[in-house]
Amino acid sequence: MALSSHIHNFSVLSVSKTIENGNGRRRARMVVKMAASTSDMAAAFEEGKLERPKWSGQTPLSRLVGALIAFKPLSSVLKLGARQVLIRTAEKGNIPWREMTKEILESDVYKELESIQNPSLVYPDYYLNPFHAYDEGNLSWLAAAEAEAATMSMVRRAIPNASTVDEANQVVRGNWLQAIEQHHLQYSGTTMIRDILDIGCSVGVSTRFLADKFPSANVTGLDLSPHFLSVAQFKEKKIGPRKNPIKWMHANAEDTGFPPQSFDLVSVSYVFHECPERAIVNILKEAFRLLRPGGTIVVSDQSVSIHAYITLEKT
Numbered sequence: 217m218a219l220s221s222h223i224h225n226f227s228v229l230s231v232s233k234t235i236e237n238g239n240g241r242r243r244a245r246m247v248v249k250m251a252a253s254t255s256d257m258a259a260a261f262e263e264g265k266l267e268r269p270k271w272s273g274q275t276p277l278s279r280l281v282g283a284l285i286a287f288k289p290l291s292s293v294l295k296l297g298a299r300q301v302l303i304r305t306a307e308k309g310n311i312p313w314r315e316m317t318k319e320i321l322e323s324d325v326y327k328e329l330e331s332i333q334n335p336s337l338v339y340p341d342y343y344l345n346p347f348h349a350y351d352e353g354n355l356s357w358l359a360a361a362e363a364e365a366a367t368m369s370m371v372r373r374a375i376p377n378a379s380t381v382d383e384a385n386q387v388v389r390g391n392w393l394q395a396i397e398q399h400h401l402q403y404s405g406t407t408m409i410r411d412i413l414d415i416g417c418s419v420g421v422s423t424r425f426l427a428d429k430f431p432s433a434n435v436t437g438l439d440l441s442p443h444f445l446s447v448a449q450f451k452e453k454k455i456g457p458r459k460n461p462i463k464w465m466h467a468n469a470e471d472t473g474f475p476p477q478s479f480d481l482v483s484v485s486y487v488f489h490e491c492p493e494r495a496i497v498n499i500l501k502e503a504f505r506l507l508r509p510g511g512t513i514v515v516s517d518q519s520v521s522i523h524a525y526i527t528l529e530k531t
């Protein structure tokens with residue numbers, strides 16, 4: 217599948233260091249790369265081709281990590297240790313990880329599940345594996361309660377020079393929104409962004425940024441985890457009503473069920489590093505199907521420099 221077309225423009229954003237995409241250059245004739253500089257905190261655009269990520273090869277370190285993880289008793293200890301480090305690092309950076317988690321777990325968030333969950337949804341295999349050190353992957357209340365703190369940590373790591381989490385968030389999300397706006401202006405002119413789909417919206421952080429930036433648009437956040445969506449809906453209710461309330465949809469982004477050409481903007485933010493290649497291809501095909509002529513697809517993800525990191529993340 218060619219990612220570029222005469223009708224649509226395709227943006228790839230990398231907020232930390234390098235541009236990555238596991239699909240290889242065979243599928244991309246022309247893409248727009250965007251990089252946010254951490255030093256001057258400004259967005260810079262650069263036209264280019266997708267390159268195969270350097271971490272995709274088999275390095276000795278990747279093989280060693282793979283072997284260690286495959287050894288079950290060691291893997292549990294590694295996961296526990298990794299979790300403690302993650303929480304301690306976040307809290308040192310003024311992200312009140314345990315407090316935020318407790319607040320969600322002790323709230324009424326559970327009541328949202330019934331209205332959000334699509335009981336007939338069939339999960340793809342990869343989604344049923346343990347992930348991010350949670351045995352039930354993203355299908356757990358603990359994962360959902362910790363997701364916002366984890367997102368804040370990721371943003372903090374991406375912008376180490378920022379003095380606060382808020383500042384780091386404004387750089388990462390601000391540059392992302394600015395890139396979307398500039399790209400849309402450049403390629404779609406005065407066409408209004410009326411309908412926005414946030415694929416892999418998790419607990420709604422990216423969705424809320426989009427809704428705040430484009431207040432007259434109808435924004436839908438879509439995710440496979442009903443637990444994450446419950447947190448998203450619960451938080452949005454706490455924030456208060458908005459002119460155009462965000463809709464939350466429990467679905468597989470590979471096959472959403474929306475009619476073709478339903479959206480002017482489709483965002484896939486920090487999702488692909490969690491997906492196998494076949495899911496990435498399917499999600500991109502679906503995103504193109506859902507896009508209106510002249511619309512924008514925006515893909516952003518974190519830079520991963522070694523295969524071992526991905527291996528650890530996916531357990």
Ligand SMILES: C[S@@+](CC[C@H](N)C(=O)[O-])C[C@H]1O[C@@H](n2cnc3c(N)ncnc32)[C@H](O)[C@@H]1O
Pocket residue numbers: 340354367415416417418419421422438439440441444467468469470484485486487490491495
């Ligand atoms: C790191 S989170 C995304 C965070 C969020 N977009 C942001 O920018 O803060 C990745 C999300 O992708 C979701 N996801 C993974 N595969 C998916 C699929 N096939 N369909 C829908 N959501 C998926 C996961 O459930 C998870 O919530």
